[in-house]
Amino acid sequence: MSIKLEAGVFPKLLNVDANINAIIIGLITVGLITILTIMSYSFEDISRRHKSRLYDVVLGLSEGAVVVISMILVQHIFKALNAGSSANWFYATTQMTILLYSLYTMQNAVIEFVNIIAPLYIFGHHLFEGNTGYNIIFMGALIAMAITVIYIARNKNNLLNDEWKYIALQIIYGGIWWLIIWPIYRFSPIRTIYIMIGFIIYMWIIRFVATWIRNSFNDYNNLSKKVNYDELTRVRNRANFDEVSAEIFKVYSKNKEIPLTMAMFDIDHFKLFNDNYGHMAGDKVLQHVASEFEHQLFQQTTRGQLFRYGGEEFVIIFRGLTTDDATKVIKYIRQKLINEPLEYNGNELNVRISFGISQLHPSDRNFNDLFKRVDHYLYMSKEAGRNRLTVEDRTFTFG
Template structure:
């Protein structure tokens, strides 16, 4: 972080460099998450966050230190490395057991040629404690009105102590010590602001995406979500020959419920039906997808299921709803549903062909007495 390597003011260089490294991380991480979701790879986002974040920061720290390893100014990039550690431990909340953290630090000391210095050992021990306390600060700050307090109570004193060990090892001036510590504090402030802005923006986008793809009343997927998923699953089924089935149902005489008891009771009926179906799905297979695609019409997609495999879940949903009772004042509303079920076939040239066949099965149930399941 000096003129000798960058030929520009250290502060300006550091800001742009650190922001560039962090931006590259966010872009690449989001690409990986999107890729795993698109290919339905069953890896939790938190797992990817932990291992990719750790690998990314290890490569960064070792890579940048390789530029000056073994030189008399081998301390110059330490603020970059501390920012990487803060980002990894606090903002990504990567948790590493002591059995893994110590070998990583030891390998770094071997790489840096610092095993023979007691100051380096003191620095290494302080660094490991710093990492653990950053994890703790992240946990303690959750739900706290001013989480930044926990953050700075950790990064400021430990930053000073870590630079103190470097001063003893390299014997640079107290002025340099103070300058580097001040730079670190400024970088930590900028890091906090930057990541907070990114996090808030990501949360807003998630909320907007959820609003756009979920039915506000029943908390199920909406027609837009159904359309997106059926396109993807249909293409996957056509390409890979994977089974795909659909269940479609609607509530019998729902218009009469609205006309007799009012739309607020009708909304209650829709919510109760949706909650009942979601409970059945969660107990059987959470990978089954559930949508409200019309007023009282609902769809379920069964990736990997042929018609016979759907029978258990379809029957449970059918039975549960047909035994559902909704209280409205002194009256009890007893519900029933009509159901259509079918699986994708080689004759289906588009998702709408598949949808129309299931829809015909549903209306066959309705025209022939309701409260029944038609499979074809």
């Protein structure tokens, strides 16, 4: 018994131009998936560090915008490769892949909204052609799409860990799209099956590539954190400070018109926190101070970089800020710490800090000259009674 395959499906596989176009689109799709993956993980890291509702909204809108731009880009590429037409099953499959992948990768409501309205954006103009039957199918499919998207978004981790559920949701998601597309292009049932199989295979390839990218990104990120970040406070460590300080001295010693200021601070009577409340309390104080400084430095100026130098000592490098500018920022953050004391096991832990601040001088032969001066100013603040600020050899009490 012979099986008669649909004419026109497999001959296209032998079409050189079609295959080249498919390869081009495939490579572009992989590139877009790579960009979406890196952006998603970068944005997650930013959101995790700053924990701000405003940041989440801005980042979510940015992710949604990139997905929409990717869809528009794919549309124009297909039109360029197909003499101005985007009526192609591979085009629809590529759009579905980008949308479904973004839904699994990016965790915000904007991406859910984009997935739900995408059919309306791509095929909504057919609603005005007066085909009542199609309009009913389209609206029903749009409702089904909304339910499916919301389900995937709420259960993405479970779906990614269960291969059969992942395949089932791919079929449902793709099936809804083809329910919308079929009345327009009138693909035969056998061709629709081929297309659905192609979509599933395509998504598995993309998933494999994306997983490799994700794992590589995580491995690099974890290695970078271990090497450059303090495990307790999650800010940059002494090793990273030594590396950065050598680099910035080369830059700022040659560009003397651009200021470089360094501040060093020490938590006053830190040992008492450990003695009175236990070492866990001391760790909480370090985390509290580091977190507050890291957050506020980003809020006040993007030019401040925080390092844990050792023990209860921290260093801030201000690129492009004078001592006056840096002092204003530090006073603001210090006051925030005073106004918002740390609560620990029902106790209010009041943290006080001593500072030393200096700007890079033309006479500094290396970064160590600046460091020694700042370290000496910090010592002056502590000798004067702690809870002080010493700027360029002058010690002040906080008002």
